[in-house]
Amino acid sequence: MSQATLQNRSALRDVIGAFELQSRVIGAIILRETKSRYGEHRLGFLWVFIEPVLFVLGFAVLHTMLGARDHQGMTPELFMLTGLLPYMLFRDVMSQVSASINGNRALLAFPQVTTFDLIVARALLELGTVVAVFAILVTALVLAGQDVAIERPLALFGSYLLAFGFGIGVGAVLAAVSPFFPSIKQLAAQLFGRPMFFTSGVFFTAGQLPESVRNVLLYNPLLHVTEWSRSAFFASFESQFIEFGYMTLFCLSILSAGLMLHSVLQKRALAR
Amino acid sequence: MIRLEHVSKSYKSRYGCVQVLDDVCMDFPKGHSVGVLGLNGAGKSTLIKIIGGTEYADKGRIVREGKVSWPMGYTGGFQGSMTGRENARFVARIYGADCREIEAFTQDFAELGFHFDMPLKSYSAGMKGRFAFAVSLACDFEYYLVDETLETGDARYREKFRRAFEERRERASVILVSHNEQTIRRNCDQAAILNGGKIHVFDDINEAFKEYRLLQTKVA
Numbered sequence: 001m002s003q004a005t006l007q008n009r010s011a012l013r014d015v016i017g018a019f020e021l022q023s024r025v026i027g028a029i030i031l032r033e034t035k036s037r038y039g040e041h042r043l044g045f046l047w048v049f050i051e052p053v054l055f056v057l058g059f060a061v062l063h064t065m066l067g068a069r070d071h072q073g074m075t076p077e078l079f080m081l082t083g084l085l086p087y088m089l090f091r092d093v094m095s096q097v098s099a100s101i102n103g104n105r106a107l108l109a110f111p112q113v114t115t116f117d118l119i120v121a122r123a124l125l126e127l128g129t130v131v132a133v134f135a136i137l138v139t140a141l142v143l144a145g146q147d148v149a150i151e152r153p154l155a156l157f158g159s160y161l162l163a164f165g166f167g168i169g170v171g172a173v174l175a176a177v178s179p180f181f182p183s184i185k186q187l188a189a190q191l192f193g194r195p196m197f198f199t200s201g202v203f204f205t206a207g208q209l210p211e212s213v214r215n216v217l218l219y220n221p222l223l224h225v226t227e228w229s230r231s232a233f234f235a236s237f238e239s240q241f242i243e244f245g246y247m248t249l250f251c252l253s254i255l256s257a258g259l260m261l262h263s264v265l266q267k268r269a270l271a272r
Numbered sequence: 273m274i275r276l277e278h279v280s281k282s283y284k285s286r287y288g289c290v291q292v293l294d295d296v297c298m299d300f301p302k303g304h305s306v307g308v309l310g311l312n313g314a315g316k317s318t319l320i321k322i323i324g325g326t327e328y329a330d331k332g333r334i335v336r337e338g339k340v341s342w343p344m345g346y347t348g349g350f351q352g353s354m355t356g357r358e359n360a361r362f363v364a365r366i367y368g369a370d371c372r373e374i375e376a377f378t379q380d381f382a383e384l385g386f387h388f389d390m391p392l393k394s395y396s397a398g399m400k401g402r403f404a405f406a407v408s409l410a411c412d413f414e415y416y417l418v419d420e421t422l423e424t425g426d427a428r429y430r431e432k433f434r435r436a437f438e439e440r441r442e443r444a445s446v447i448l449v450s451h452n453e454q455t456i457r458r459n460c461d462q463a464a465i466l467n468g469g470k471i472h473v474f475d476d477i478n479e480a481f482k483e484y485r486l487l488q489t490k491v492a
Contacts (some may be wrong), residue, residue, distance in 0.1 A: 032362050106350075111326075206440065
């Protein structure tokens with residue numbers, strides 16, 4: 001065998017080995033985080049259901065009282081659930097990732113654990129949590145007799161992926177910058193907490209808004225994501241306002257900005 | 273093989289910028305155990321942390337091949353609310369070792385009894401130390417990183433640990449930073465001095481100690 005192929009082979013083996021190592025490390029951190037988050041208190045996992053359940057119930061009761069059960073062919077329960085998922089995915093992944101490095105700094109004592117592993121582990125654990133919670137709630141609705149047929153699963157998957165990436169991106173920016181400007185976390189909490197909740201289409205669709213308001217809110221990429229995920233979920237709903245280019249580009253740029261800032265600033269932050 | 277390539281590291285302190293490592297290039301080949309001597313504050317702990325990846329260098333690259341331990345005796349990487357068994361399992365997972373083997377060895381060697389299934393935060397300092405050393409022996413590293421001390425527990429346990437570690441040393445390499453001649457003589461076949469941001473490697477271990485004593489008197 002020639003020298004070049006031999007070298008290629010060993011390079012390939014290095015890449016595979018590095019990949020194996022990284023997945024092993026990330027898997028171990030996820031298990032450990034799961035344990036410390038949900039293992040200590042029996043009710044730990046129940047807590048994550050409380051917020052979505054309260055919202056869905058409240059929204060459903062309100063609609064029943066107003067006599068408006070029909071939401072363009074979507075029941076208020078499913079309408080609320082499908083709106084909450086991208087928002088919570090974004091918000092919870094963001095907050096977990098932004099705290100991932102400080103919260104687990106001690107793990108860097110192990111030679112093979114990097115800050116990147118800490119970020120990925122937290123993000124994946126949160127993704128798993130949110131998706132599991134929603135899968136369970138949707139199943140509960142099916143058992144309660146609601147008609148659930150996911151219209152376009154692939155598009156649904158795509159929209160959640162964007163919300164997920166957006167959350168990682170903002171979280172990584174915060175994690176990278178906050179050692180230098182600690183107050184940025186409060187600022188972010190103000191910006192991404194309530195304002196994001198009210199403008200991301202959690203409890204409305206873009207079509208229900210007056211045009212002047214809609215034009216402003218459509219700058220929020222998460223509104224596009226929510227519209228997309230609802231369109232993918234329901235056969236009866238098709239949003240006219242999704243701009244795929246804007247939404248995708250925005251989320252992916254934030255994601256790459258976050259990861260770049262992380263790789264540039266993290267080492268300097270840890271040295272302080 | 274562990275290799276430092278043009279590694280630099282400095283700290284800002286109240287007295288200005290301290291250059292702990294200044295463009296250091298050094299090889300730690302497999303099969304050799306190296307002791308690095310240095311005065312207090314010379315940057316010994318920083319060096320071991322950079323080799324172990326706990327801290328990052330400002331400049332340069334660290335190449336690590338083979339299973340490298342965390343700085344021995346360091347317990348910060350363990351989670352207090354998890355039991356000894358769970359912590360041992362975590363270590364086994366990130367090193368890709370067999371969980372059951374690591375657990376069994378650790379439980380036996382650390383002499384923790386039923387405490388092995390209790391949260392780590394309930395351990396006494398001595399128990400925690402025994403646990404940390406036992407896990408690192410269980411892992412069968414190719415490189416053991418040691419910051420200063422290799423001692424924990426009472427005299428009997430120290431002796432037991434020393435014998436086990438000696439046996440490991442036949443297969444593994446040790447990188448040890450210390451200001452103690454005894455520790456280095458016992459564990460290393462090569463010595464170096466870290467001073468003023470540079471590392472000077474000596475082929476003759478006695479030569480290193482002579483130089484180091486000179487350094488000490490210069491400061492005093």
